[in-house]
Amino acid sequence: MPVLKADNVAAVLRKGASARLADPLPARFAVGQTVHALNINPPTHTRIPRYVRGRRGVVHSDHGVFTFADAHARGETVPERLYSVRFSSEELWGPQGSPGGSVYVDLFESYLASAT
Amino acid sequence: MNELPMSHHKHNDPLPETVLRVKALESLLVEKGLVDPAALDALIDTYETKVGPRNGARVVARAWADPAYRERLLSDASAAIAELGFSGRQGEDMVVLENTPQVHNMVVCTLCSCYPWPVLGLPPVWYKSAPYRARAVAEPRAVLEEFGCSLPEDVEVRVWDSTAEVRYLVLPMRPRGTDALNQAQLAELVTRDSMIGTALPRSP
Amino acid sequence: MNGAHDLGGMHGFGAISPEPDEPVFHADWERRAFAITLAMGAYGRWNLDMSRYARERMEPAEYLRTSYYEHWIHGLQLLLIEQGLLSAAEIEARMQRIAAETDAGAES
Structure with missing residues (x-):
């Protein structure tokens, strides 16, 4: 890409760079399905926070297909479905969790497995 | 130097x-x-x-005043926000979270500092710093108390961790006693923190 | 990676302490750090996830000791060197030159 010039700043910012991709990948998980976040520890870039690894959650929504962050950090564009997954506070924090509270985390499909 | x-x-x-x-x-x-x-x-x-939180305040005020806009905002936030001319970098794929008498939403990015720039501008230091990122997901009510935001016990607190490229904006509840206000006056009540979910909007 | 950036649930950081009427930038070096990072992002030699990974590779104790735009500058420098756009030696040399010029200016 060319050097960013002052005249182009407004247009470049307004356009942004969506990570959404048009690839029509099937969804492995359905909204409402119970899943668990895998216990994985890649030594490279990943967007699965430690506090959800190995925890059970419920698929809250399906955001569609995005570029998979872990691969993108290696310069590769790999389409993958992205979900919002709801974890109860008690599932995440045990007795220190807050009853009735929950945390919604955006997780790529390959971070998840069916919990059934 | x-x-x-x-x-x-x-x-x-x-x-x-x-x-x-x-x-x-x-x-x-x-x-x-x-x-x-x-x-x-x-x-x-x-x-x-x-670019700053006045943009987001206009979105919220419009949603409070215009039920059809609120519907569009909740079903396709990126498009509804773009109607007001706000789009682009770090707001490409937006989701709006509506607060209700039963549910209070609060947004964090535990891994870095993801934040909806077109509607809120650049994040404040506290949003990017370790205490908020560490605590928001684990003890949101204690965090809210520190911001002076005390919620009734029966309100469900939902914390949204922006771990991917979706960016979240909280649609706070419209304060009471604002029926006579126009959109510009309503926007004055909408604070940055009320759109992150760490505070409630101002009262008139 | 299991770095210091992955903060959710950690204890011991204390109060959040929001700053009233906070400015967008707190010093001119923050403005410049922000702008050169965005400008080089637009140049297209790397993407946002590569930038995040570069910031995450900061040594954990240093990550926790430093501020947001210091993370950005650490990440930017790493990417510039990895992509062969600048060398560590020329960055060090330029820092020394600017420091020397600043000292000379202060003494005169």
């Missing part, structure tokens, strides 16, 4: 070396023709004077 000894802000005291490093990088990148100094000024000016 006289900002070195004069910078006393708690979270922002840089290593003196950092200030020197920034100057060195800028000078080398300009010299090699990789950055245009006028573009740097335009980038700074954009986020210092043009």
Whole structure:
């Protein structure tokens, strides 16, 4: 890409760079399905926070297909479905969790497995 | 270089070396023709004077005043926000979370500092700092109390961790006693923190 | 990676302490760090996830000791060197030159 010039700043910012991709990948998980976040520890870039690894959650929504962050950090564009997954506070924090509270985390499909 | 000894802000005291490093990088990148100094000024000016939480306040005020807009905002936030002219970098794929008498939403990015720039501008230091990122997901009610936001026991607190490229904006509840206000007056009640979910909007 | 950036649930950081009427930038070096990072992002030699990974590779104790735009500058420098756009030696040399010029200016 060319050097960013002052005249182009407004247009470049307004356009942004969506990570959404048009690839029509099937969804492995359905909204409402119970899943668990895998216990994985890649030594490279990943967007699965430690506090959800190995925890059970419920698929809250399906955001569609995005570029998979872990691969993108290696310069590769790999389409993958992205979900919002709801974890109860008690599932995440045990007795220190807050009853009735929950945390919604955006997780790529390959971070998840069916919990059934 | 006289900002070195004069910078006393708690979270922002840089290593003196950092200030020197920034100057060195800028000078080398300009010299090699990789950055245009006028573009740097335009980038700074954009986020210092043009893009900020007043944008988001206009979105919220419109949603409070216009039920059809609220519907569009909740079903396709990116498109509804773009109707008001706000779009682009760090707001490409937006989701709006509606607060109700039963549900209070609060947004964090535990892994970095993801934040919806087109509607809120650049994030405040506390949003990017370790205490908020560490605590928001684990003890949101204690965090809310620190912000002076005390919610009834029966309100469900939902915390949204922006771990991917979706950016979240909270649609706070419209304060009571605002029936006579127009959208510009309503927007004055909408604070930045009420759109992150760490506070409630002002009362008229 | 299991770095210091992955903060959710950690204890011991204390109060959040929001700053009233906080400015967008707290010092001029922050403005410059922000702008050169965005300008080089637009140049297209790396993407946002590569930038995040570069910031995450900051040594954990240093990550926790430093501020947001210091993370950015660490990441930017790493990417510039990895992509062969600048060398560590020329960055060091330029820092020394600017420091020397600043000292000379202060003494005169």
